[in-house]
Amino acid sequence: MRLLLIALAIILAHAAQDPEVAGSEEVAALLGVKELLVDEFGHTNDWSASDSSPCSWTGIQCDDDGFVSALNLGGKSLNGSLSGLPLARLRHLVNISLEQNNLAGPLPPELSLLPRLRFLNISHNNFGYGFPANLSAIATLEVLDTYNNNFSGPLPPELGALQSIRHLHLGGSYFSGAIPPELGNLTTLRYLALSGNSLTGRIPPELGNLGELEELYLGYYNEFEGGIPREIGKLANLVRIDLGFCGLTGRIPAEIGNLSRLDSIFLQINNLSGPIPAEIGLLSALKSLDLSNNLLSGPIPDELAMLESIALVNLFRNRLSGSIPSFFGDLPNLEVLQLWANNLTGSIPPQLGQASLSLMTVDLSSNSLSGSIPDKICWGGALQVLILYGNQIGGALPESLGQCNTLVRVRLGHNQLTGGLPKNTLGLPNLRMLELLDNRMDGIIADAPVSAVELELLDLSQNRLRGSIPRAIGNLTNLKNLLLGDNRISGRIPASIGMLQQLSVLDASGNAISGEIPRSIGSCVRLSSVDLSRNQLVGAIPGELAQLKALDALNVSRNGLSGEIPRELEEAKALTSADFSYNRLFGPIPSQGQFGFFNESSFAGNLGLCGAPTARNCSVLASPRRKPRSARDRAVFGWLFGSMFLAALLVGCITVVLFPGGGKGSSCGRSRRRPWKLTAFQKLDFSAADILDCLSEDNVIGRGGSGTVYKAMMRSGELVAVKRLASCPVNSGKRSSGSRSSHDDFGFSAEVQTLGKIRHMNIVKLLGFCSNHETNLLVYEYMPNGSLGEVLHGVGTKACPVLDWETRYKVAVQAANGLCYLHHDCSPLIVHRDVKSNNILLDSNLRAHVADFGLAKLFQGSDKSESMSSVAGSYGYIAPEYAYTLKVNEKSDIYSFGVVLLELVTGRRPIEPGYGDEIDIVKWVRKMIQTKDGVLAILDPRMGSTDLLPLHEVMLVLRVALLCSSDQPAERPAMRDVVQMLYDVKPKVVGAKDHSSSRELSGSTRMSSGRLIDV
Structure with a gap:
């Protein structure tokens, strides 16, 4: 009997090796896979039970013996879960590629039963729960890529037992806890990425044991304690290290100079301090060095002169001092040099641009540089970006800039430049931005040639330029901002x-x-x-x-x-x-x-x-025109006019004497004669006098119907925004009973009542207000990136960042959270009444803050409406029922927010001539999505190619926008529901967490990214 059982086992074993027997079993297993994975586009339609062999099916590869060795279904838009799939029956599988689908659920532990598996790629899916530790039993596994999923919990220490692993990417999930020191046992590992998680603790020094490691990515949303371990210097084969944006402190270890094969170092957006190690100069293969956004101090070490292969140097936003070393002008391969926002002094190396024929980007702005612009900075004919604003650079612009046909962006404002524009500057074929504001240029604006057809912003304001506006100005057919104010321009x-x-903005004032x-x-x-x-x-x-x-x-x-x-x-x-x-x-x-x-x-x-x-x-x-004046009338009129002029002049002189620092604008009544009082809503390090000293035309950053906004720097260095309201309050005198009588303090009462009592991270903070009973000044936290409207539509004098889809989505969520707080968490609830993109401000990190509560109303119940005496708000954002009935409630805000969402998706204004009979963006979008091109026709091309956009996310946000902007108030969701719907767009990114791959943020992408506000 025993002999019979042994014989039967031998027969079954041979049967398992028989391709025909195994083939039928694999066909059955694959048909089980097809049944559980939903394929809406029919990619697996050729998987049929009538085939004896699956080797010709889509996504299937077989080995030389006819067994299924590869299952490649990446990018097929599959839905479903791997739980219950009969993958373990495909025992000859070497390669499983399921990347870029919509698969969810846990990763089945049965994968560990595949004895030959070498390649497992499940990246860009929605897999979640904890990570199965028993995958470490796959002794043959060489590549494990789980990037951009929803895994949570700790990283299993058992991963340290993967004997053959070469490539391990566990980034872009929600792993927490510390990095297991057991990963230091992976002696075959060449690629390790744990970036974009929620890891904490210290970077284990055991990682220094990974002698074969070539690429290391640990940054982006991890928050490590301490600094970079010195043991990193033992990774002799390391080519690229990226520890950006992960909370590192301490100094950069000198041992990093031992990594002789390094070609890229990315340590940006941390809190690293101390000097730049001179040992970095020993890295002769180094091509990219990014130490930006840290607390590094001291001079730039001269030893960096030995980096002859260096192409990118990003040292901006640190505390570096001293001069710019002359060796930067001798580096033969330099392409990007960004040293802005430091404490650098001295002049720009005069030979900069001569040695490197590939120099593309130079940004030295916001330092204390002097001297002149190097004559041959565009010697190689590759320069695209030249940004030197906010220094003390003088002299004339080099004539060579007029022949630098590769130039795209030039920002030289806030310096001491003299002379005029170099010949042909306005004829450069690729130039998109020319910003020369606030210099001492006194040349003549030439009439020709003016043919820079790509030019979008021309800012020559606050200079001493003479001559007339060129007659050929019409050739700048793509120009959006023409800023010529405060010069000496004459003519017509x-x-x-x-x-x-x-053209969107025309300023030729002064x-x-x-x-x-x-x-x-x-x-x-x-x-x-x-x-x-x-x-x-x-x-x-x-x-x-x-x-x-x-x-x-x-x-x-x-x-x-x-x-x-x-x-x-x-x-x-x-x-x-x-x-x-x-x-x-x-x-x-x-x-x-x-x-x-x-x-x-x-x-x-x-x-x-x-x-x-x-x-x-x-x-x-x-x-x-109807009654000519007699000679006597003209004499009387002249006497009266002269008397009035002298009286006004006398009042003006008294005002200047009494308030020498009060700015250049007019005030109400006797406002400057009365004492000013500062009422603070938190502890402030400045006084009313400090604020008044900043109210000059030079500091104006915005004007509107309710007043003028100033950028004010306090003596402590703190920046605040001051809004000077346009009119006197009610108690300053009688006013006509016009349509604005209900708010003729220009929003002062509403703003103080609203912002003085509420605190929310997505609502602009009112720090306090100044008043002398006749004039009111509101003091806010300063938002350096201006308003969302300025950024989306290119309004204003400063360069605006280009918002990608991820940033727009975050702005939508953040603004919705702010409005939700007003509608649902305040008692009584607050209706903003002027929600628009210009009233959503962006801080230095492009976070959104709802602002301008001058029209806000407090309601005792969410089910009530209130009748207004007139329509208030901004054209294009006003809800239909408000315009017709003058009744307002929180649904009016929701309509306006829907318009803002449409602006984010389309990049268009609420009102544009191109909408034709559709009048506004709401009606235009409703019409366009019914056309042949559909949604694709309305998307803002600045978000990127539609092939790369997550179109399902964009369409979901568009759906929310159309719900919010419904004509009937009852059909609009509550703000609480709007927030939830926006979160549901990215259920794995609650709080708008960004899972950008460190690979995607490195290399050439990083080299061209520069600073957000300069894109």
């Missing part, structure tokens, strides 16, 4: 300006420009801001300005303009700020549209204007 505005179809405003300006269909104030313009205000459907701000004050204010401007529904003051205008002031919201200061200094908001009655005031 050329009619060719009407050819600038992409010059000597004469002639009329050209009617062709009405052809600049995207214009949102026009400032022609403080010039010598004459003639009538062209009615063609009403054709600018996106026009938000118009300032033509302090000119010699005459005639009536065109009634066509009543149709400019997007107009929220207008200033016609101090001209020679006459006739009735338009009363319809947005004109009902402008106060008297917008029309001051025009004695011929009548009607609200002035006190002059149009039926009494004679029009200059």
